[in-house]
Amino acid sequence: MKILLLAGGISKERQVSLDSGKSVFESLIRQEHTVFAIDPANNKSLVGNDNLFIDFKNNNSANSTSPKKSDLRSLANTIGSPGFHDIDLVFITLHGGIGENGTIQSLLSLAEKHYTGSNMIASAIAMDKAISKSLFKSESIPTPVWSLFRLNTEEISNEIINSIKETHTFPVIVKPNDGGSTLGISKVSSPEELIKAFEKALTDSPNILVEDFISGRELTVAILDEHIFPVVEIKTSNELYDYQAKYTHGKSTYIVPADIDSDTTKELQDSARKVYDIIGAAGMARIDFILDEKTNCYCLELNTLPGMTDLSLAPMAAKASGIDFDKLIGMIIESGLK
Numbered sequence: 001m002k003i004l005l006l007a008g009g010i011s012k013e014r015q016v017s018l019d020s021g022k023s024v025f026e027s028l029i030r031q032e033h034t035v036f037a038i039d040p041a042n043n044k045s046l047v048g049n050d051n052l053f054i055d056f057k058n059n060n061s062a063n064s065t066s067p068k069k070s071d072l073r074s075l076a077n078t079i080g081s082p083g084f085h086d087i088d089l090v091f092i093t094l095h096g097g098i099g100e101n102g103t104i105q106s107l108l109s110l111a112e113k114h115y116t117g118s119n120m121i122a123s124a125i126a127m128d129k130a131i132s133k134s135l136f137k138s139e140s141i142p143t144p145v146w147s148l149f150r151l152n153t154e155e156i157s158n159e160i161i162n163s164i165k166e167t168h169t170f171p172v173i174v175k176p177n178d179g180g181s182t183l184g185i186s187k188v189s190s191p192e193e194l195i196k197a198f199e200k201a202l203t204d205s206p207n208i209l210v211e212d213f214i215s216g217r218e219l220t221v222a223i224l225d226e227h228i229f230p231v232v233e234i235k236t237s238n239e240l241y242d243y244q245a246k247y248t249h250g251k252s253t254y255i256v257p258a259d260i261d262s263d264t265t266k267e268l269q270d271s272a273r274k275v276y277d278i279i280g281a282a283g284m285a286r287i288d289f290i291l292d293e294k295t296n297c298y299c300l301e302l303n304t305l306p307g308m309t310d311l312s313l314a315p316m317a318a319k320a321s322g323i324d325f326d327k328l329i330g331m332i333i334e335s336g337l338k
């Protein structure tokens with residue numbers, strides 16, 4: 001099959017995307033596909049003269065060429081160019097920003113290309129945590145109590161602080177409404193710390209979500225169409241499952257299947273399925289939960305483009321049900337062609 005892989009991009013999750021892209025690229029080559037790989041940040045090929053995926057970690061100059069603004073017109077031209085007319089599938093391993101919020105998905109739909117994962121609408125909904133949470137609530141899926149602030153100034157008014165004090169009990173979590181990889185997230189113990197937390201989140205988005213902090217176990221469920229994979233528990237010594245805990249070897253440990261009773265497993269998997277269906281996700285997705293002491297399963301979010309290195313959570317969950325990385329990539333391709 002002739003496959004175009006998209007990885008990199010200009011979001012803060014660029015490096016994670018390049019890591020996912022490398023793992024997927026290598027799997028596609030093992031499976032004897034013809035693979036092109038392009039970075040939407042600059043429309044450059046991600047494949048070196050040696051036919052290997054460029055190792056950006058040891059090649060900073062190549063990495064630093066990413067512009068601040070994506071040139072979508074160039075990407076559209078590239079995808080529409082004669083060399084890509086007979087592409088069977090676009091495999092997306094972008095994370096965050098326009099790669100995950102539906103923008104690139106709509107461009108690919110307009111170009112009439114098959115692509116992996118969710119469509120534009122599901123991607124846009126999932127990227128907006130507050131809209132997702134309204135849907136969870138409408139389906140009676142527990143989710144932490146939240147307030148959304150769409151700010152058009154950097155000023156955090158007393159009105160905002162008072163409204164948080166009225167609605168929430170501290171500690172609270174302050175996060176960008178449309179972020180990823182735990183970037184811009186703070187745990188806030190008292191009202192005095194709110195301004196700093198808002199300022200941090202505002203560097204990622206003008207839309208700030210405040211949530212009750214749920215103390216409990218960190219669990220995640222991966223779904224690929226009709227397949228639902230075993231629950232994964234994440235244990236980290238960091239306070240939150242933050243960027244460092246996510247991407248530093250040895251910072252977190254993973255238990256799969258999670259050591260939870262069968263009722264809780266069923267509840268998590270049923271909730272994950274409901275979330276997947278109500279958002280309208282397709283292909284691979286991963287749904288994040290916190291399980292509190294009373295075994296309430298609070299849903300935080302659905303990720304339409306979960307990490308895809310062979311050590312990432314979704315591939316780990318698939319492996320626990322006997323599906324190795326290459327087989328999983330094959331299943332994602334089949335799903336994208338549907």
Ligand SMILES: Nc1ncnc2c1ncn2[C@@H]1O[C@H](COP(=O)(O)OP(=O)(O)O)[C@@H](O)[C@H]1O
Pocket residue numbers: 144173179180181182183185211212213214215218239240241242288290300301
């Ligand atoms: N309401 C909350 N209560 C407790 N921990 C939270 C809460 N919201 C986020 N976290 C912590 O921050 C991490 C990232 O939050 P999440 O909402 O999944 O955003 P992201 O898109 O960055 O992954 C979670 O995995 C968890 O460790």
Ligand SMILES: [Mg+2]
Pocket residue numbers: 181182288300301
């Ligand atoms: Mg998450």
